[in-house]
Amino acid sequence: MRRRAKLALFGVPLLVAIAGAAGFSPLVRHQAQAAATRRGLHLEIGSVRPGWGRIWLRDVAVTAPAAPGVEAQLGAVEVQVSGLTPRAVRVHGGLVRLRGSAVELRDQVQLLRGGGGQSSATARRLEVSVDGLDFVWRSGEDRSVAAWGVAYQRSGDAERLELDRLQGNVAFPITARGLVLEVGRVDGERVLRKVSSAAFEARVDLDRSAPTQVVLDDEGTEATNRGEGWRKRLAAGGLALSRLVPVGAELELGGLRVDLLRHGRPLRLGPGTLHLERSESFVRAQLTPGDAKQKSPLSAQLALPLDASKDVEFSLHGGPVSLGWLGVREGEWGLSAVGHSKLTANVELRLKNQGRLLDFKGKVQVADLALEHRWLAPRPIEGLNAAFDGRGQLTLDGHELRFDEADVSIGEVHASLVGELIREEEGFHVKARGSVPLASCQALLDASPKGFTPLLTGMRASGTFAAEGNLELDSQHAERMKLSWNVANECRITATPADVAPARFKQPFALTVVGAQGVPVPFQTGPGSVNWTPRASISRHMETAVLICEDGRFFRHRGFDEEAIHNSIRENIKQRRFVRGASTISMQLAKNLYLKREKTLSRKLQEAVLTMLLEQEFSKQQLMELYLNVIEYAPGVYGIGPAARYYFNTHPSQLSLGQALYIGSILSNPKHQHFGASGEVTPGWSGYLRKLMKLGNRIHLVSDAELEDGLREQVTFKVPYSPRLPLEGEDPDAAQESDLANVNGQPELQQGTPVFP
Numbered sequence: 001m002r003r004r005a006k007l008a009l010f011g012v013p014l015l016v017a018i019a020g021a022a023g024f025s026p027l028v029r030h031q032a033q034a035a036a037t038r039r040g041l042h043l044e045i046g047s048v049r050p051g052w053g054r055i056w057l058r059d060v061a062v063t064a065p066a067a068p069g070v071e072a073q074l075g076a077v078e079v080q081v082s083g084l085t086p087r088a089v090r091v092h093g094g095l096v097r098l099r100g101s102a103v104e105l106r107d108q109v110q111l112l113r114g115g116g117g118q119s120s121a122t123a124r125r126l127e128v129s130v131d132g133l134d135f136v137w138r139s140g141e142d143r144s145v146a147a148w149g150v151a152y153q154r155s156g157d158a159e160r161l162e163l164d165r166l167q168g169n170v171a172f173p174i175t176a177r178g179l180v181l182e183v184g185r186v187d188g189e190r191v192l193r194k195v196s197s198a199a200f201e202a203r204v205d206l207d208r209s210a211p212t213q214v215v216l217d218d219e220g221t222e223a224t225n226r227g228e229g230w231r232k233r234l235a236a237g238g239l240a241l242s243r244l245v246p247v248g249a250e251l252e253l254g255g256l257r258v259d260l261l262r263h264g265r266p267l268r269l270g271p272g273t274l275h276l277e278r279s280e281s282f283v284r285a286q287l288t289p290g291d292a293k294q295k296s297p298l299s300a301q302l303a304l305p306l307d308a309s310k311d312v313e314f315s316l317h318g319g320p321v322s323l324g325w326l327g328v329r330e331g332e333w334g335l336s337a338v339g340h341s342k343l344t345a346n347v348e349l350r351l352k353n354q355g356r357l358l359d360f361k362g363k364v365q366v367a368d369l370a371l372e373h374r375w376l377a378p379r380p381i382e383g384l385n386a387a388f389d390g391r392g393q394l395t396l397d398g399h400e401l402r403f404d405e406a407d408v409s410i411g412e413v414h415a416s417l418v419g420e421l422i423r424e425e426e427g428f429h430v431k432a433r434g435s436v437p438l439a440s441c442q443a444l445l446d447a448s449p450k451g452f453t454p455l456l457t458g459m460r461a462s463g464t465f466a467a468e469g470n471l472e473l474d475s476q477h478a479e480r481m482k483l484s485w486n487v488a489n490e491c492r493i494t495a496t497p498a499d500v501a502p503a504r505f506k507q508p509f510a511l512t513v514v515g516a517q518g519v520p521v522p523f524q525t526g527p528g529s530v531n532w533t534p535r536a537s538i539s540r541h542m543e544t545a546v547l548i549c550e551d552g553r554f555f556r557h558r559g560f561d562e563e564a565i566h567n568s569i570r571e572n573i574k575q576r577r578f579v580r581g582a583s584t585i586s587m588q589l590a591k592n593l594y595l596k597r598e599k600t601l602s603r604k605l606q607e608a609v610l611t612m613l614l615e616q617e618f619s620k621q622q623l624m625e626l627y628l629n630v631i632e633y634a635p636g637v638y639g640i641g642p643a644a645r646y647y648f649n650t651h652p653s654q655l656s657l658g659q660a661l662y663i664g665s666i667l668s669n670p671k672h673q674h675f676g677a678s679g680e681v682t683p684g685w686s687g688y689l690r691k692l693m694k695l696g697n698r699i700h701l702v703s704d705a706e707l708e709d710g711l712r713e714q715v716t717f718k719v720p721y722s723p724r725l726p727l728e729g730e731d732p733d734a735a736q737e738s739d740l741a742n743v744n745g746q747p748e749l750q751q752g753t754p755v756f757p
Helices: 002-038 102-113 120-124 226-244 441-446 475-480 502-506 540-549 562-575 585-594 601-617 620-630 640-648 657-665 683-698 704-712 732-744
Strands: 042-051 054-063 070-082 085-099 127-138 144-155 158-169 173-186 189-196 199-205 213-216 222-225 250-262 265-278 282-289 298-305 312-322 342-352 357-371 381-395 400-410 413-424 427-440 460-462 464-474 482-489 492-495 509-514 520-525 632-634
Touching (some): 002 042, 002 054, 070 102, 199 265, 427 475, 441 464, 464 475, 475 562, 492 601, 502 601, 540 620, 540 657, 585 601, 585 620, 620 640, 632 640, 657 683, 657 704
Parallel strands (some): 085 127, 189 250, 199 250
Antiparallel strands (some): 070 085, 127 144, 144 158, 158 173, 173 199, 250 265, 282 298, 312 342
């Protein structure tokens, strides 16, 4: 009996404890789910465990019927209680997923908040904290945000959010580390009190299209306005900031870095500090490069109006500062010596007319700039000193650019420009005038940075230079183009480096040319060399051919043919592609003697100066002789002597009119030949040669007798004396006898007196 009594005595509390434990988990689940339901949430709890003064909920899934785009899977929820009343909730680990656009999620959350339950004041008395939470948001608009190591604390009206790492792609990719946001409340609304970060990086791809906005034009049809798209995005950002940041509040975001991407290559700027201020009508931002604790010599300011009808203002002031101090790294965008290159800016931009129009004015100056770009020069250039000072307007849809005034300076040389460019669907309009004020020719040479024009290094010049020009052009009516200029060029080269001095071309010299296999090979030429043919030993038809085909005003210009330049611009615009050049014989000679074939601004500038040098040092007859002896006539074939042997197995003195014109006609593209399978020039190209003969006759370079003979000529590959075709009504046998007589009557090859003394 006693044993049974003892068992009953100890068993009753045990049974009560077991029964209580069995009912504890359902009770907690019920209360937790009821509290969640009052807030519009649905809970699924994996397990419930009691603790000392707290209750542990593990593997908790949270969803919201009113917000289907929001769901969470929490690792552990620690509910600290006082009696039966929760006083704090702590979440440890888990993942929150958001799906949908920002607008959809905003509407869902607002609907969820309006679903009833505890008052916000009552809810805020409950302390809430989170640690070790991860966060993922994916939008149907190709936007995504992910955060790791999220920690959150709420106590009363104060909230603090910390993120170990944030990575997202909304307007552009961003990455943040050590991000901290502190939020308070004003009149029941959340307001941002403080933002800080260990590092905040943004990547902006400049090659991607800017945001666009579909608007109605004057005729009521849809049009795309890229500028208005930017303006609306800025306005939306300003409105969002105005909701978070109270009037009078100031925020700072440190460790800010921006990567600007162009053609996949980054330009890094930063770190810097972003300072925000909120007024009644504006959100103002100031970006200061460098350490926030040190006074910066350069800063950028943005004034973003909360009224979308007002202008957005941006300014950049200060300097000089090195590009390295701005955060640019060696080699980015071809920039080098970033610790020495300096930037000074005093620029103001104003986005007007609902984002359609950008006003700009101010001055930007760079000093000791070193950069490399394949369009500028084949090698890096150093020591560039340049500036732009002006004002104008730009429509952000790219339709119009206007310079009310602009001054561009490189070194001590200045150029002014006033004009406008208007683009339309069918073409464009240009109206501009510019000038280069009187400058010394030596100043022009000295303005070139190191490495930009290497062949001109050490060159000295006397005299002065000035130029002015006007252009009016409608691309739809290129034939009406008005182009005029006035160049006062009194420059004279007084000294040159030894490897540039023209005197070396008056004796045997070597050139590096492109061989038949497309690789560089040496080519020996010059007076007295085996590949050299004196002008007196070259058929005069060859000179006629290059005058007709390449440069008809060679003996009248000073190296540059203004009429050819005018015609080239007009025809290329009319055809909307490059169909006509304006290189003179002198310019082609400068390229062949000095320059490689790369298409760079460096080559064009050096070509211009070297053309002046050749025109200064040689007579026109000497230039023609030199030209005929160095240019390329076929792949790997240079000089008129090898060319005459290659094409017609003859000496240059024996070239007929048709043969010379054939050689002259292919100089612009010597890789493409026009011989048929039998060796005769194709009928189509023969017709072209006859047109050239008639043109030569009209301009008195070809006599009537030469024209008659040339029209009968059948130019044939590797045949020294071209067969003559009978004229209409002529006896073929008589024509053949005449041809034989001409062959037998050919004079012996004679070596003429060279042009060079």
